[in-house]
Amino acid sequence: MAELVLDPESHFPEELGIYFWLYPYWDQVSVRGCGYMVRWGTPPLVISILKFTPLAFMVTWNAHPGFTIPHTNLCDFIVGNGAAPVDLPLGFSNIPPQRYPEAPGDEGIVLHTPLAYIAERSK
Numbered sequence: 001m002a003e004l005v006l007d008p009e010s011h012f013p014e015e016l017g018i019y020f021w022l023y024p025y026w027d028q029v030s031v032r033g034c035g036y037m038v039r040w041g042t043p044p045l046v047i048s049i050l051k052f053t054p055l056a057f058m059v060t061w062n063a064h065p066g067f068t069i070p071h072t073n074l075c076d077f078i079v080g081n082g083a084a085p086v087d088l089p090l091g092f093s094n095i096p097p098q099r100y101p102e103a104p105g106d107e108g109i110v111l112h113t114p115l116a117y118i119a120e121r122s123k
Contacts (some may be wrong), residue, residue, distance in 0.1 A: 012078050015062040020069040022090060023056035025098045026121035034112035036101055042066070043109075058101065060111055070094070 003010055035044035045067050046058045058071070075101040077086045102110055 017060035018074040030118040038108040
């Protein structure tokens with residue numbers, strides 16, 4: 001990943017997925033390298049999450065082909081080395097719950113280190 005960021009001539013690898021969605025909440029979330037499973041018996045998806053108003057991002061690497069992610073993949077819009085401006089679609093419907101995907105509830109499990117954090121707005 002460092003080479004991708006530091007070398008302006010590098011191209012985005014096919015294994016990389018950068019998904020984004022509208023995030024209309026005050027809390028900020030940062031989780032690096034957690035394991036995300038939605039069904040027992042399937043391989044976990046290794047993801048990193050960064051969420052702050054107005055967008056949330058989920059970075060994946062080499063996702064299992066059977067794993068469906070219901071968000072727009074930023075990598076599908078990258079031309080060449082990613083320096084060219086593009087128009088990105090941003091859906092205002094199908095907004096996931098506030099704690100998705102870091103706390104999936106009954107439909108899955110997420111394993112992460114104590115370095116993950118959530119910054120909440122004080123009341």
